[in-house]
Amino acid sequence: MAHQAMRADAILALTLLILPLMACGGGALSNDRSAISGVYSAQTAISDHPHHVLIGHVIIADHGARRTHALVIGQRRDGVHRLSFDTAWRDGVMLSFRKEHGTGCTHGHCRDGPVGLILLDRALFLRAQDEGLIARLTGPSGAIDIYAPPALFIEAAERARGL
Secondary structure (H helix, E strand, O other): OHHHHHHHHHHHHHHHHHHHHHHHOOEEEEEOOOOEEEEEOOOEEOOOOOOOEEEEEEEEEEEOOEEEEEEEEEEEOOOOOOOOOOEEEEOOEEEEEEEOOOOOOEOOEOOEEEEEEEEEOHHHHHHHHHHOEEEEEEEOOEEEEEEEOHHHHHHHHHHHOOO
């Protein structure tokens, strides 16, 4: 469990590094100070909920010899309310979900708010490249189904080949 928390902290650190660039499509970044390097896919809508737009992108981060894969989930500000989820489920199995806090503001712009991220083991990441990832987020805001298309996972995997 401590190992998973360290991985989540590393992935969150990389997420904070790439927030200013997410709207620009995919890319790669590294931080020598934290010894984290990684790639991220373009961002796309991952929910068709009638009242809330959830967006997602995939990141792959290396911290030393450890590689982490994650689907990062954000909420397009809609003027209604901020969503809050505690868990993510796929086919009745609880996924490794980490709630993310913060404003989602970069460079004075506050268009999107952070929701959280789903950590993916290698097998689930490989499967998502073929099928995408269908999950249900649950928590105080109720339940919202999401679908991250295979293209996000494929793009991140192709970018990671250079790491």
